[in-house]
Amino acid sequence: MARWKPDMRDAEATPERLWLRRRDFLKLGAAGALALGWPDRTPAGEPGGATLAVAKRAALAGGEALTPWDDVTSYNNFYELGTDKADPARNAGSLRPRPWTVTIDGEVKKPVTLDVDALLKRFPLEERVYRMRCVEAWSMVIPWVGFPLGDLIRQLEPTSRAKFVAFQTLLDPAQLPGQRRAVIEWPYVEGLRIDEAAHPLTLLAAGLYGRVLPGQNGAPLRLVVPWKYGFKGVKSIVRITLTERQPPTSWSRLAPSEYGFYGNVNPDVDHPRWSQARERRIGEFLKRKTLPFNGYGEVASLYAGLDPRTLY
């Protein structure tokens, strides 16, 4: 007997939440078109890839419109997949984010090496809408999916010597062909103070727009620290190490006068080569004022007593 077989799983259907927001995408596109004086902008594509089960949602970007999926996934700084903004989306096919092993070690009582999906099962996934401010003075509003890094750190029981957290991107020129050229020293490394890492805003992201993170955005696991410049958001993480001493970070190693360890968004401290006072929100014509800590002023207490001018 012939039976009707669905050719599409539930997981493949557009989530209702996004379907209901489809007009917002169109509006954003139309606003962009008006602003640019061009007939219309790239039609906003629907998010693609497998969906993630999200337990909680928090909109933490002051109700600002989301940057369309197409823009978030086609305009990326991920030098391991090429140094032009469009390169990572073009070259992401060489990155194989599953299976993927992550090691968390160093100054913890319970170091682990585990599969990324096993890691993701340990924590309820949350959607967090954050502003993302690049050091190059452009910004986006992105609905990340992930879990607070602090939850992971607490679970592994840091020793009393744990003062910093070091992160490392995969080193594999076959998967990340940009590593064949020493544009910067590979692998990409980043770091946070442990109190920054444990702050409830700090996220380990595995998705965006309710979908599994695309390669160009740092699949399968990346750091998101919304009050810091985007270069702090290390992508395609293979190792997280708690340390006693401040770890080296890629951009400050390359150009210490331009990029510091902290990378806190600060409109009053210019990058030596350009002003940080304003930023261009992707999709907008006029630049907008950059907010201190990218609008996340609640983290200011982490830096009490420190000169904000030294926190670039």
Place this chain on the structure above:
Amino acid sequence: MPAGASRNRWLPAAGWVVVLAPLALLAADAASHRLGANPIEAVLNRLGFWTLTFLALSLVPTPLRLWTGLAWPLRLRRRLGVAAACYALLHFSWYLGVDQFFDMQVVVADVVKRPFITVGFAAILLLLPLAITSTDGWVRRLGFARWKALHRLAYAAALLGVVHFAWRVKADRLKPTIFAVAIGLLLLARLRPGPRRT
């Protein structure tokens, strides 16, 4: 009909095609949404790229004649130079009017405080008198020797343009290096005269 005569006819037309093609391509990409998520930055970067490209191309005919005796490219030299100046002005106008939306305070601060913008601005200031004096009338008025000496400012503009590009990029110096090598070689090729033809 001698070969030169037919070349006389197609050469100016080909010159126009070459100098206008990047603008046509830009317009086509804008119309079909191929400028990416940050079209303002994409246009700025492309105009800068073509400024340097035409500056480099305008330096080709002279050494080419010196080394191979090929003379007809010299007839394109002025058009390539004027194109470079026009793309430079478009690049600056886009930065001023679109990227910064005439925020003069920011622009002045940029030109004064940001070395990469300072040298880029200097390059444009050097190209302006060259564009203005590019007509036959100005060649006559100045006399060819003086005109030629003045137009050697293009060398300085090209070098400043490369410095502007190199100081702008964050880490990947590949493209500025290619321009630096190409322009460096084109300048060096003028120093040592090749087999002179009389």
